[in-house]
Amino acid sequence: MSAIDRYVEAATRENTRRSYQSSLRHFEVEWGGFLPASADMIARYLADHAETLSINTLRSRLAALAQWHQTQGFPDPTKAPHVRKVLRGIVALHPATEKRAKPMQLAQLEKLTAWLDEQIAREADERERLACIRNRALVLLGFWRGFRSDELSRLRIEHVAVEAGRGMTLYLPRTKGDRAQLGTTFKAPALSRLCPVTAYEAWIAAAGLTEGPVFRGIDRWGNISDEGLHAGSFVPLLRALFQAAGLAAPDSYSSHSLRRGFATWANSNGWDLKMLMQYVGWKDVRSAMRYIDAADPFAQHRIESALATPGTAVQERPVIALPAA
Template identity: 30%
Template sequence: MLPDALVRLDQRAESATDKVVPANTRRAYELDLHCFASWCGRHGVQAMPVPPRALRAYLQELAEKGRDPADVPSGKPKGPLGYSALIRALSAICRSHRRSGHPSPWHEPLITEARDTLARLKGTAPKKQKLDLGVTGAGLLFQVCDLISDDVRGVRDRAMLLVGWQGGGRRRSEITAARVEHFQDIEGGIRWTIPRSKADQTGKTLKVALTPAEDARYCPVAALRRWLAVSGIKSGFVFRGVDMATGAVMDAPLAPVGVARRIQRYVKLLGLDPADFGGHSLRSGFVTSAHRRGRSMPDIMAATGHQTAKEVLGYIRRAGLVEESAGRGLLDEALAKRSEKP
């Protein structure tokens, strides 16, 4: 038994551990554990500590059929789980075991073998990336802004998309977490301080600049200031829900998925497939546009907050494999040089 003082200290440490887990991840873990506990109950299997063979059978069922409707608290199951979702479910179960004082089944020989098998069967290739919402080429960001109405929701959407885009292609969770206190007027624009990012969970802040554009329709500084004036928001969350019937601005922030849905609504009006776009379209669109406009890799990384060039290069390669290929025109140049020889 630990002394009371150490018990309280341990409880605070556990609470701090919970707080640093991103909200989306925490919700996903909770769903994974609920479904697992329900599955165990239906099959008369002990959920903790779970027998390795039962856990392997559960993972196999998820891989083949997905979650059973009887185990899902709400909504409809989406079919067989991919490799990433399977590993997340296993991680949630293992984490729950550790926190309850039981050995984690992660390194059980049967589970290690199951992980390897699922990796081969399901593959670990990244899922299809969302298309860019950029300012070069077709200039989809401009096209979307041209569609946005001037009602309350439209004023919010224009500010949200332009700020999220020019602010380094922010993730949807960073956009919806933005607060009035995070923005500061500076000479030549607005400074946006982002307290924590997905790429950096250590609590370091990222500061990005929002600078004016000559055309007010596409100016993030003007759009943000107008939204704050129209909404009357003085403090707290910047991008909030808007009542569809009355146009009243709500107290709660817009959910992260709301950013993706607004983008999808506008690209659908352009005749494009909304499934090809999402919140990440802002991020990929910023990176590819900055690259094509000649911005350096360090400058792009400073804006996006990426720690390494690998992921940034991934965006660039996916967006312009032919255009950026080192081999483009190389044979023609070599042949031309060869023909110059006497």
């Protein structure tokens, strides 16, 4: 790989690069398209998959095709008016409700950590004990910091500093919202209970780690990997944890459940939107709002409170009899 290719590759997030490669493979190999493509070919590709792929997936495929044409020096066919019109037609004829991960509530976090504490206290198998200590740190840090799975997977010990009794500072050289790639520093508080700092310290001490990825795989013999957990492994890991701890509907959760759970908790506890966006790292208000569930989603409490207050009932207007003609 040349120096130029190496820098070009470094400019794209690994998850994005994998997604684009998968999209191009689907277009060329599975569908039988050719690159460079014409606008008509792109339009046919969209039409052929309009009923089987979500609109978000189709947009992701278009982004991959656009990026390939741009980097190879070809005109971008995805920007053609015909292609855009086909996409709008698909949205109109195949509307879909956006699927969102179920947010983890604080009560569920307490139940899960209590179950993990029980397993750590009584587990005779070293591998299982280490896994529970790691998972406790992963869940608590993921919740209280609102981290994405890829951010948790890329955390490194040398980029974490603990200040006893106050909290911890975590640095990530690259995050999704860091377009300038300047790196982002996060802070997590030390808490009286459900503390992410003590959970992190317990995991590092139990694993005997001094540098490298924070969260790693553990084989069946209890050996800890040198490599960090892959971001794609967090969803099955968390769902298995939720099921083992007895949480209802574990398959409705994902790694975003921790992020959405914290955002919902903060919103219901009086955090204003600006404070929440700054803490979590959102740059766009629309992105933040997608993660927040209202404390009273059906407005039941608000309406019932009004109904219970005397004098709030709507007064019936008197019927005025009209004189006979």
